[in-house]
Amino acid sequence: MALLDPDEIDERMRSLDGWSREGETIVKSFTHGDFLGSIDFVNRVAPLAEEMGHHPDLAISWATVEVTITTHSQGGLTASDFALAGRIDGLS
16 A cells, blocks of 8 residues: 555645644544443444454544544555545544
8 A cells, every 4th residue: 555645635635624634644543422422433343443454543532432544554644544534434
């Protein structure tokens, strides 16, 4: 998977709601009411990530899950990152 150039990253960012770019990652926080809601969300993200073979970093803080996505093997953002972000958005 090839790294995206800055213009393509900017274009893809416009199609994602609530995601922000932080260096070579894209990040979004999801709020799910309480700790169990956050765990439920993570449990729905996990099989999706496995299916895609692309695994985000997930940080749980009670009612909030912060999702950070990058393609570690490429050292930056690829089309897979944006595809995964879109699929995760579909879960909430």
